[in-house]
Amino acid sequence: MRQFFSFVIKETKHILRDRRTMLILFGMPVVLMTLFGFAITNDVRNVRTVVVTSQIDHLTRQAVDRLAVSEYFVITATVPTPREAERMIRNQQADLAIVFANDFASKKSGLQFIVDAADPNMSQQWTNYATQVITNPSSSVVNVRMLYNPGMKSAYNFVPAIMGMLLMLICAMMTSISIVREKEKGTMEMLLVSPVKPLVIIIAKVVPYMMLAIVILVTILLMARFVLDVPLAGSLVWIVVVSVIYIVLALSLGLLISNIATSQLMALLLSAMVLLMPIVMLSGMLFPIESMPTVLQWVSAVIPPRYYIAAMRKLMIMGVGIDGVLREVAILTGMTALLLVVALAKFKNRLE
Amino acid sequence: MNAIEVNGVGKNYGKVQALSDVTFAVRQGEVFGLIGPDGAGKTSMFRILCTLLKPDSGTASVLGHDVVSQYKAVRRKVGYMPGRFSLYDDLTVRENLEFFATLFGTTVGQGYDFIKAIYSQIERFDNRKAGALSGGMKQKLALSCALVHQPEVLFLDEPTTGVDPVSRKELWEMLGSLKERGITIVAATPYLDEVRRCERVAFLDHGQVQGIDTPEAILERFAHVFNPPPVSHEQGGALAGDNVIEVEHLVKAFGTFHAVDDISFTVRRGEIFGFLGANGAGKTTAMRILTGLSQPTSGRGKVAGFDVGTEYEQIKRHIGYMSQRFSLYEDLTIAENIRLFAGIYGVPADVIERKTDDLLARLQFADHKHDLVGSLPLGWKQKLAFSVSIFHDPGVVFLDEPTGGVDPATRRQFWELIYEAAERGITVFVTTHYMDEAEYCDRISIMVDGKISAMGSPQELKRQYGMPDIDHVFTYLARQAARSSD
Numbered sequence: 001m002r003q004f005f006s007f008v009i010k011e012t013k014h015i016l017r018d019r020r021t022m023l024i025l026f027g028m029p030v031v032l033m034t035l036f037g038f039a040i041t042n043d044v045r046n047v048r049t050v051v052v053t054s055q056i057d058h059l060t061r062q063a064v065d066r067l068a069v070s071e072y073f074v075i076t077a078t079v080p081t082p083r084e085a086e087r088m089i090r091n092q093q094a095d096l097a098i099v100f101a102n103d104f105a106s107k108k109s110g111l112q113f114i115v116d117a118a119d120p121n122m123s124q125q126w127t128n129y130a131t132q133v134i135t136n137p138s139s140s141v142v143n144v145r146m147l148y149n150p151g152m153k154s155a156y157n158f159v160p161a162i163m164g165m166l167l168m169l170i171c172a173m174m175t176s177i178s179i180v181r182e183k184e185k186g187t188m189e190m191l192l193v194s195p196v197k198p199l200v201i202i203i204a205k206v207v208p209y210m211m212l213a214i215v216i217l218v219t220i221l222l223m224a225r226f227v228l229d230v231p232l233a234g235s236l237v238w239i240v241v242v243s244v245i246y247i248v249l250a251l252s253l254g255l256l257i258s259n260i261a262t263s264q265l266m267a268l269l270l271s272a273m274v275l276l277m278p279i280v281m282l283s284g285m286l287f288p289i290e291s292m293p294t295v296l297q298w299v300s301a302v303i304p305p306r307y308y309i310a311a312m313r314k315l316m317i318m319g320v321g322i323d324g325v326l327r328e329v330a331i332l333t334g335m336t337a338l339l340l341v342v343a344l345a346k347f348k349n350r351l352e
Numbered sequence: 353m354n355a356i357e358v359n360g361v362g363k364n365y366g367k368v369q370a371l372s373d374v375t376f377a378v379r380q381g382e383v384f385g386l387i388g389p390d391g392a393g394k395t396s397m398f399r400i401l402c403t404l405l406k407p408d409s410g411t412a413s414v415l416g417h418d419v420v421s422q423y424k425a426v427r428r429k430v431g432y433m434p435g436r437f438s439l440y441d442d443l444t445v446r447e448n449l450e451f452f453a454t455l456f457g458t459t460v461g462q463g464y465d466f467i468k469a470i471y472s473q474i475e476r477f478d479n480r481k482a483g484a485l486s487g488g489m490k491q492k493l494a495l496s497c498a499l500v501h502q503p504e505v506l507f508l509d510e511p512t513t514g515v516d517p518v519s520r521k522e523l524w525e526m527l528g529s530l531k532e533r534g535i536t537i538v539a540a541t542p543y544l545d546e547v548r549r550c551e552r553v554a555f556l557d558h559g560q561v562q563g564i565d566t567p568e569a570i571l572e573r574f575a576h577v578f579n580p581p582p583v584s585h586e587q588g589g590a591l592a593g594d595n596v597i598e599v600e601h602l603v604k605a606f607g608t609f610h611a612v613d614d615i616s617f618t619v620r621r622g623e624i625f626g627f628l629g630a631n632g633a634g635k636t637t638a639m640r641i642l643t644g645l646s647q648p649t650s651g652r653g654k655v656a657g658f659d660v661g662t663e664y665e666q667i668k669r670h671i672g673y674m675s676q677r678f679s680l681y682e683d684l685t686i687a688e689n690i691r692l693f694a695g696i697y698g699v700p701a702d703v704i705e706r707k708t709d710d711l712l713a714r715l716q717f718a719d720h721k722h723d724l725v726g727s728l729p730l731g732w733k734q735k736l737a738f739s740v741s742i743f744h745d746p747g748v749v750f751l752d753e754p755t756g757g758v759d760p761a762t763r764r765q766f767w768e769l770i771y772e773a774a775e776r777g778i779t780v781f782v783t784t785h786y787m788d789e790a791e792y793c794d795r796i797s798i799m800v801d802g803k804i805s806a807m808g809s810p811q812e813l814k815r816q817y818g819m820p821d822i823d824h825v826f827t828y829l830a831r832q833a834a835r836s837s838d
Contacts, residue, residue: 010443017442048655186438190497193402195428196793349423351404 003196007204015208024053025174025212029220036158037228038223044129050085052099060100063134067098072129089116093325096126098134108279148233148318160312161285163220167243168250168279171213173271175206175254177225180267183258189351200307200350206251206296213247224316233319242315242329246308249336253304255343279305307331355380355505355536356401363396365560370396371559373410378538383531385550385567386540389577389759390730393559394540395435398509401538414505430458431503435510435781437494443482445474445493448482449500456501463500466533470526471496487631488586495523499530506530507538512546513757514676516630516785517823518830524549543786544578547571547822580764581819594621595654596748596779597642602651603635611637613802614651619748619795624770624780626790629799630830635783636752638799642781643750644668654746669697672741672749672778676756679737682726684716689725690740697744710741729761731762738769748779755786767792787823797824800833 015022051064067073076094079085085097094116101110113130117123149156182188191201217240224230232239254271261267280286282300289300300306311328314320322329356378363371371393378384386394399405400412403423411418417425439448446460449471453460462469474492479486482493493510498506509528512520519774523548527537539550547553547567554564555574563570571578597619602611612634619625629635640646642655644664655659656670680689687708694704712718715735725733734754740750753768755763770780782793788811790796797807806813806829810822819825 003454003457006451010440010447010451013447014442121397130823185440186434186436187440189399189402189404189434190432190438191455192404193430194428194452195424195457196455291617350406351399 004200004204007196007208009199011178011205011208012211015212025170026216026219028170029162029216030223032162032166033159033220033223033228036162037155044072046071047073047096047129048076048094049130050088050094050097051075051078051188052080052082052085052097053078053104054080054102056122057104060104063100066100066133067130067200070129070133072126072133082112086114089114092116096123096130098130101264143150153230155224156317157313158285159220159224159228159230160316161283163217163226163243163312164246164283164309165276165279165285165335166220167213167217167247167308168253168275168305169271170216171209171247171250172233172254172257172275173268174209174212175251176257176261176267177264178209179205179255179258180261180264180322183262184264199344200348202255202344202347206255210244210247210251213250217243217247230316231319232316234315235321238322238325239315241310242308242311242325242332244331245332245336249304249332249339252336252339256339258347259343259346282306283309285309288347303331303333304332307335353380354378355382356384356412356414356538358397358401358410358412360399361397361407361412362409363393363405363407363777369559370522371407374556374559374561375410376554376561376564378536381531381534381536382552383527383537383539383550385547385553386538386556387547387553387570388543388556388562390677390757392556394556395509397556398432398434398507398538398540402430402507403427407498431501431506433494433498433499433506433508435513437490439482439490439494439497444479444481445485446478448493449496454495458501460500464501466502467496469529470499473522488522489516491515491519491523495526501553501804505536505538508537510757511544512539512541514753514785516830517826518630520785521827542759544571544760544788547578561814571683577759577761578743580761588715589593595615595619596621596623596656597625597650597781598654599642600652601804602638602641602653603649604641604646605649610802612641612648615799615804616651617797617804617807619665619781621779622774622777623748624774624782624792624794626796627783627792627799628790628796628826629783630833633797633799633830633833634802639750639752639781639783643668643671643673648674670747672746673752674737674741674742674749674754675752676754677752679733680725680740685722685724686712686728686736687721689736690743693740694792699744707743711743715739731758731765734758734762734766738766738773739835742778745776746778748781749773751780752780753783753785755784755789760788763789769827787821787826787834790822790826796822798829800829805829805832811821 004269042215049067053060064075077088079088082097082099085094085099088094089097096116097114099112099114109136113127115123115127182191221232221239225232253275257267257270261270278299282296283303283305284300285305289297289306292300307328311325311332314325318324355378358374358376361371361374373396385729386397388394396405398485400407401414401419403426406420413419415429419426440451443451452464470492474489474496477489482490485493495511498671512523527539531537541547550567552564553567553570555562555570564575565573595618599618600616602612602615602656603610610694615638627635627639637646641653641660643650644660644667648661655667658666658670681692684692690708690711691704703747709718712721716735717732720728725736728736738751738754738774755766763786770782774780793810795807796813797804799805807818807827813825814821817825817828819828
């Protein structure tokens, strides 16, 4: 036990004395959260809108006013013909044109959107928003209610995603690098020659990084709650429990990488490239899994962050109980157990 | 009673055979040497004995425990010091020691008496990070770490590579006191004076034991490897008055610490100048100034006619440089390396082509022109690195410990190349920890505490100090150092 603690202390000192790495480790979550929260956003805001109408009647006036007062749209011009509106979009003076038919007031229909669809997702959203705003709620046929995220804030969506990405990156990358560094420096030889059991070496290596990951988790959660106003609707205990399972999984992956990698650079590339790309592309973080081709859906099925992000969205945003995410948690636990066993079994007692 | 028994051990890495049918035994309490050229299989042998590697064939036992089946028992009783000092650079001296003590289930307090003789020398640097220690200090700390759990057998894999002669002598004095406590010691070393301190040595070459006997017998039997006839060299090629390097009152200070403290000397064209000094005496700093990498704090220096303070870009263009640490790109072929470095120095392509073939023919490397440098033995790499460093016919070439870690025969071949270069009029400025190489130089200087405390031809110095060889002169001077070697 004494050996174990002195190991953990030594490892902690390595982490604490490497100031620059520490700065990056703690800076990354803060910067990412701030960026996604304030700068990079999918939210509809200040869309430059052209209104096309030949005669302004009462109902059209009302609709235009509703658009103008909403924070989503800014009316930049009113033009008589659709052709002119299209010209403005082509000249990049506007993003969206709303064409009211001449008999809009009497028929309560006859609406056309001309949209700059260079970004298909955003254009989809603009039209949805515009429809929502223009259609008089009282007379609308369809009544849309947004559950869980009535303000449609993208922070609700990306906070779980960032957690999934960062925890995986930090745990897998840092563990693998710290083990490979010992191999490179030759200190691993000394550790192996000592009577300490390899299992103790591994666990002691991993514990400090687990602590670090938990500190980062708390940082993210605090920032999400108090800076980005994301509600932590579900039980905090379960959020943490599921996160810890995920952290252990990421650490096991790091151990596996350290078995394969022979240099720190290789460990870095393996964990950054091989882990990061699939996480970002296929975990449902950015692109919905449901709209992927079937083959990619299969691939995404084995990517652990997918389940973690899904579980976190449900727990944090929807506020469901643990019974609502049992499937995700079960899959994560299974994956963790498998990876951990393989990583421990593969850890070498000797040199090659 | 034998502490170590090795029977028919073989080990392959893929197709490369590192060890084949190695058999020897080491008696309890013996100091046993494992010697042989680079790549002979010494490190593999150590790793097998330390249970870090499994032998492919044969058996080995340490203190009666089989290294494969009873590796746990072996690990409890051996101390191992790998060639590279396996210390944690970002932990302090004390933290390193405490960590390794706990690792082996003991405490620094319990092992203190055992390591006192060694550890007391570095104890005052307790709170310094291991990464900031000099080579000699690191070596002492690494040895303390390997000994703190009071092992019965100690394995040392070339523990003195890159360490100055005084620190080396101190290390072997410590090993002597360990022997008195009954510890069995197996050590590998490329230094002949260290080989002579062993009771018996095994000479390993190409993975096979060529002979086991007393050091004298082995050195006698394999004299062609260990004690090659000295290279003959006509002195006097150097022209008086034609100075390639002129240094006057050169000082380099880091804060209040004067790494180089007012040195003055000149080196003539075509001369081989040996620049000696213990670790930390200021050699590297002085060499950096002369090669234009660092600015002097005060004083003047001229290299190949250019001022070190202002014309350092010119200097870089007119000198050659080779260091032990960096020689060539391992993932390029021989021809590619030559083309790259010659190109950097602006040698025209057709000249490169012609000279490359000449050079490879002379080195007898012609068949290996397109081999990766990484696949060559260390001695070849060094010869090649030297040839590349003088490929552009510089006025002076700086060699920073060019022959670390190779056997005497290979070093001798290397010196033949140096003599060839000197005869072509290239001035050679060389640092080394091998005192036999110092004797090959036309003139040497010995630096102590940032100052040059002796300078002259090897014969002059020996006469002046009344010592039989340069090794004694060096040791005598270096022991007067007031400043700790760090």
